[in-house]
Each structure stands twice: as C-alpha cells, then as structure tokens.
Amino acid sequence: VNVIALTVEYDGTRYRGFQVQHVGPTIQEEIESALARLMGVPIRIVAAGRTDAGVHATGQVVSFGTTRAMPVTVIQRALNAHLPSDIVVTDVREKPSDFHARFSARHREYRYSICNRRIRPVIGGQYVYHVSRHLEVNSMAEACEHLVGEHDFASFAGTGSGDRPSSTVRTLRKAICDRHGDLVTFDLEANAFLPHMVRNVVGTMLLVGTGRLRAEQVRDILCRRDRRFAGQMAPARGLCLTHVTY
Amino acid sequence: VNVIALTVEYDGTRYRGFQVQHVGPTIQEEIESALARLMGVPIRIVAAGRTDAGVHATGQVVSFGTTRAMPVTVIQRALNAHLPSDIVVTDVREKPSDFHARFSARHREYRYSICNRRIRPVIGGQYVYHVSRHLEVNSMAEACEHLVGEHDFASFAGTGSGDRPSSTVRTLRKAICDRHGDLVTFDLEANAFLPHMVRNVVGTMLLVGTGRLRAEQVRDILCRRDRRFAGQMAPARGLCLTHVTY
Numbered sequence: 001v002n003v004i005a006l007t008v009e010y011d012g013t014r015y016r017g018f019q020v021q022h023v024g025p026t027i028q029e030e031i032e033s034a035l036a037r038l039m040g041v042p043i044r045i046v047a048a049g050r051t052d053a054g055v056h057a058t059g060q061v062v063s064f065g066t067t068r069a070m071p072v073t074v075i076q077r078a079l080n081a082h083l084p085s086d087i088v089v090t091d092v093r094e095k096p097s098d099f100h101a102r103f104s105a106r107h108r109e110y111r112y113s114i115c116n117r118r119i120r121p122v123i124g125g126q127y128v129y130h131v132s133r134h135l136e137v138n139s140m141a142e143a144c145e146h147l148v149g150e151h152d153f154a155s156f157a158g159t160g161s162g163d164r165p166s167s168t169v170r171t172l173r174k175a176i177c178d179r180h181g182d183l184v185t186f187d188l189e190a191n192a193f194l195p196h197m198v199r200n201v202v203g204t205m206l207l208v209g210t211g212r213l214r215a216e217q218v219r220d221i222l223c224r225r226d227r228r229f230a231g232q233m234a235p236a237r238g239l240c241l242t243h244v245t246y
Numbered sequence: 247v248n249v250i251a252l253t254v255e256y257d258g259t260r261y262r263g264f265q266v267q268h269v270g271p272t273i274q275e276e277i278e279s280a281l282a283r284l285m286g287v288p289i290r291i292v293a294a295g296r297t298d299a300g301v302h303a304t305g306q307v308v309s310f311g312t313t314r315a316m317p318v319t320v321i322q323r324a325l326n327a328h329l330p331s332d333i334v335v336t337d338v339r340e341k342p343s344d345f346h347a348r349f350s351a352r353h354r355e356y357r358y359s360i361c362n363r364r365i366r367p368v369i370g371g372q373y374v375y376h377v378s379r380h381l382e383v384n385s386m387a388e389a390c391e392h393l394v395g396e397h398d399f400a401s402f403a404g405t406g407s408g409d410r411p412s413s414t415v416r417t418l419r420k421a422i423c424d425r426h427g428d429l430v431t432f433d434l435e436a437n438a439f440l441p442h443m444v445r446n447v448v449g450t451m452l453l454v455g456t457g458r459l460r461a462e463q464v465r466d467i468l469c470r471r472d473r474r475f476a477g478q479m480a481p482a483r484g485l486c487l488t489h490v491t492y
Contacts, residue, residue: 056369085366088368119334125257
C-alpha cells in the first residue's frame with residue numbers, strides 16, 4: 001500500500017466542516033469524491049485537524065492509502081481539476097507506510113483574524129470576525145503568554161461534534177497576538193487542540209482586549225479547569241488552520 | 247444645497263460595475279436606493295471612478311447634493327444598515343457646495359493584485375488574478391518606470407462603456423510593482439485614468455514579467471499610441487480603486 005499525503009487549502013464558508021456529517025457538504029466528501037473519480041475505487045481519507053463548519057485552511061494535511069501507483073504530479077493535477085473552486089491541493093507527497101495525517105502530526109498551527117474597526121468589513125469579510133470596540137493588543141499579547149506551556153485546558157474545551165477527548169491536557173508552544181492596521185491576529189501552535197479551543201481562547205482574549213478582564217485573570221481561568229469561566233466562543237469565520245508539523 | 251461626500255468600500259464580484267446599466271445590479275443603484283430610503287426623495291450620485299464590472303474598491307468617493315440637513319454620523323449609520331453586505335460606507339463628510347466627486351478629484355490610485363503560484367488561489371481568490379508562470383518582478387518594476395510622467399496613453403486606452411475621452415494624455419504619478427511571497431502587486435496613481443488603462447498596463451507588464459517583452463520595449467509601445475501594440479487586458483477581479491485625492 002502506498003501512503004499519500006495532500007496539503008489542502010480551502011475556503012470553509014459554504015461547508016458543514018471537514019468531516020462527513022448527516023447534512024450538508026463537507027471538505028472530506030469533496031476530496032473523497034475527487035479521489036474516487038481519479039482512482040476508480042472509494043477512498044477514505046484522514047485529516048490532521050477536523051475543522052468546524054465555516055473554518056478555513058491554508059495548510060490542512062490529509063492522508064490515504066492506495067494500491068495504485070501514480071505519480072504525485074498526476075494526482076495533484078487530476079484532483080485540482082475535479083475539486084470545486086473553493087478547495088485546492090497545494091502539495092502531494094509519498095509517505096512511509098506508517099504515516100497517518102492525524103496521529104503522526106506533532107504540532108498544529110491556527111491563525112484567528114479579527115477586523116477591528118468601527119465599520120463592518122467588506123473586502124475579505126468572510127475570513128475575519130468583526131469587532132468594532134477597540135482592542136488593546138498589548139493586554140491580549142500579555143494574556144496569551146499565561147497560556148503557553150503544558151496545561152489542562154478544560155476551561156477552553158468545547159464539546160465539539162466528535163468523541164470526547166480522554167484528557168484535556170495540551171502543550172501550547174506558541175500564542176502570539178499582533179496588530180497590522182485594522183487587522184488583529186492570534187497565532188496559536190500546540191501539539192493538538194481540544195474541540196473549539198482556539199475559538200474559546202480568542203473569545204476570552206476579547207474580554208481582555210476590551211478591558212472586561214485583566215491579562216493575569218486568564219491564568220486564573222486556566223486554573224479553574226471549568227468551561228463556565230472562560231469567554232464566549234468566537235465565530236468560525238475568523239479561524240484558519242495554517243500549518244501542520246510532522 | 248448641502249454637498250455630502252461618501253468614501254465607499256465594495257466587493258465588485260457580483261456587480262455589473264459602478265454605473266447604472268441596462269442589465270444587472272450596480273454599485274450606483276445600491277447606494278442611490280439606500281439614499282432614497284434615508285432621504286425620502288430620489289438622489290443622484292456621482293463617483294470619482296466609474297469602476298468596471300467585477301472591479302473592487304476600498305477608497306471610492308461619491309458625492310451628492312441634498313436640501314436636507316442631517317448629521318454625517320446619522321447618514322453613515324443609516325446607509326450601512328440599508329446597504330448589502332458587499333458594500334459599506336467607511337466615511338461621510340460635508341463638502342463645499344462646488345465639490346464634485348469626479349471633477350474635483352486630483353489623483354486616483356488603483357492596486358492590481360496577482361497570485362503568482364502554480365496552484366490556483368482559494369483564500370481571497372476573488373480579489374486576485376491567477377498567473378501560474380513565474381513573473382520577474384524586477385523587469386516589471388523597471389518597465390513601470392517608463393510609464394511615469396505625462397504621456398499620451400492611447401496604446402493603453404480601452405473603448406470602455408462611457409463617452410470616448412477627448413484626449414488620451416494623462417499624468418501617471420506613480421507606477422510601482424512589488425512582490426510579497428506569492429502576491430505580486432501594481433500600485434498606479436494618475437490624475438485620471440483612461441477606460442481599462444490599468445488593466446491594459448498590467449496585461450502589458452505580464453508580457454515583460456514572463457520574458458516575452460523587454461522592459462524598455464514598453465517605452466516603444468507607449469510611443470506608438472496604438473492599442474494594438476500593448477498586451478491583452480488583465481481581468482477585472484485583480485483590480486481595486488484604493489484612494490482618491492482632492
């Protein structure tokens with residue numbers, strides 16, 4: 001069996017998320033259907049991150065096994081011809097037979113983007129969350145530092161749609177908040193993320209950025225290990241899976 | 247009569263252009279209909295740049311006269327409530343009674359954006375033109391310099407949809423080509439632009455960037471004053487009216 005890894009970019013706006021659901025189109029269905037047309041047999045893929053409905057990706061990784069030998073350039077060209085205009089395969093590689101897009105991943109990186117101005121955004125509006133109240137980026141950057149390291153992130157864990165994780169301990173390697181004009185970004189990297197974790201962290205950071213919470217209180221929220229103490233989940237449209245490290 | 251100027255941002259993807267046409271929705275219609283709802287009477291607007299179908303704007307300026315006295319903040323809030331999600335008013339100002347968005351404008355600035363990678367773009371794909379062949383930005387930047395100054399731009403003049411301009415002489419104040427990763431941008435500023443001028447200039451630059459034309463040949467094309475010598479018009483999706491100076 002040959003194991004193939006695809007790097008995939010998608011605009012998640014019109015999808016019900018990555019994973020196959022009962023209702024509505026998913027990224028997984030589109031990729032599996034393009035693969036089935038190419039390979040002539042049904043193929044099941046696994047993904048590094050099962051992104052929610054409306055979440056985007058520039059660096060999602062999926063893998064699958066096949067008995068057919070086919071050059072990676074042929075696979076890429078054929079898939080991109082079959083895939084809809086909001087999904088594209090940016091890279092195709094042959095992998096060792098024990099490679100698994102989800103279980104072999106060592107780190108995932110997400111970016112959350114906020115348009116922070118009084119007026120609603122128009123250009124690129126589907127990739128940002130609009131916050132009209134001014135955000136104090138320095139306070140949010142300071143609050144982010146309290147989350148870096150190995151912690152029990154139960155306070156930031158959503159229930160998600162999948163299986164409940166057995167442990168809520170994760171190692172956050174990076175949590176950076178920055179501003180470029182009206183654009184406020186959060187870049188978070190961890191060994192793995194709990195369901196809705198990035199969006200719950202961002203929702204909590206917004207309380208800090210608007211002065212309703214002090215930066216050091218984020219540390220207390222983390223220690224509580226109780227979802228009720230963190231902020232409201234930020235919307236899906238601002239979130240993007242940017243990179244997976246193996 | 248009070249004269250009001252609006253700065254407008256729009257995603258031109260689903261419009262037939264700025265100006266009212268026989269078929270299909272236009273930016274002008276949307277703004278005039280929002281103004282009519284607010285003011286209770288039909289209002290005719292004029293724009294600094296009559297952008298073509300599919301062209302975007304972050305800094306379009308429109309003006310109109312009204313006998314109603316209304317605070318600019320009220321006008322802005324009401325218009326943005328009435329306008330569709332792909333059009334937004336980012337600024338409203340009272341102007342002297344002789345102000346005219348088109349005739350008072352001293353300079354217009356446009357940006358043209360190209361996604362220069364092998365794979366088709368997905369995130370933000372409606373704001374860029376996809377060119378898969380590698381573009382030599384240094385050559386294009388050099389070629390741009392030949393166009394700066396007061397020249398007869400007849401070689402780059404399209405027929406457009408409006409009246410034929412009486413003269414094809416324009417003063418190009420700035421023509422800069424730059425690369426940021428896969429993104430190649432052209433920033434052009436002139437006293438005014440001929441119909442399709444930016445897109446015809448970019449189409450010609452692409453011949454330079456792919457080595458089919460030497461940078462200095464752009465100077466010859468300019469001197470010919472004949473549309474047949476310049477490159478093909480680049481598509482509308484990459485073009486954005488970014489700023490108008492008064």
